[in-house]
């Protein structure tokens with residue numbers, strides 16, 4: 001393999017390990033749909049709270065990004081928040097948490 005190609009592979013892997021890779025546009029649409037349908041069933045249609053707490057930028061301000069991603073992937077033991085690891089990669093969970101922290105349009 002030419003040197004340049006292996007460097008690119010290393011960089012891509014490093015980005016994936018840091019949870020920095022972006023889902024492709026089709027998967028982004030799926031994830032946003034899931035956010036409204038599946039997450040919305042507990043966190044409210046507008047994610048402003050229901051059985052689960054609000055997921056608005058205001059509510060999430062100041063909360064640790066990694067800790068929120070861990071909750072999305074692994075759930076909260078003993079609480080209704082389920083683990084989503086079977087359905088989401090770590091990169092996808094970071095992407096979703098970042099969308100929530102920015103606010104959905």
Ligand code: HEC
Pocket residue numbers: 034035038039040041042043051052053054055059060063068071072076079080081082084096
């Ligand atoms: C069955 C109900 C339910 C579903 C479905 C659900 N959640 Fe939750 N979620 C909760 C509850 C309840 C909590 C609060 C847990 C606690 O008491 O600490 C929570 C907490 C959270 C938190 C932490 C909020 C904070 O302020 O600390 C995040 C982030 C979150 N959920 C994201 C999601 C996402 C993203 C989805 C969809 C992929 C989802 N949830 C689906 C019930 C749910």
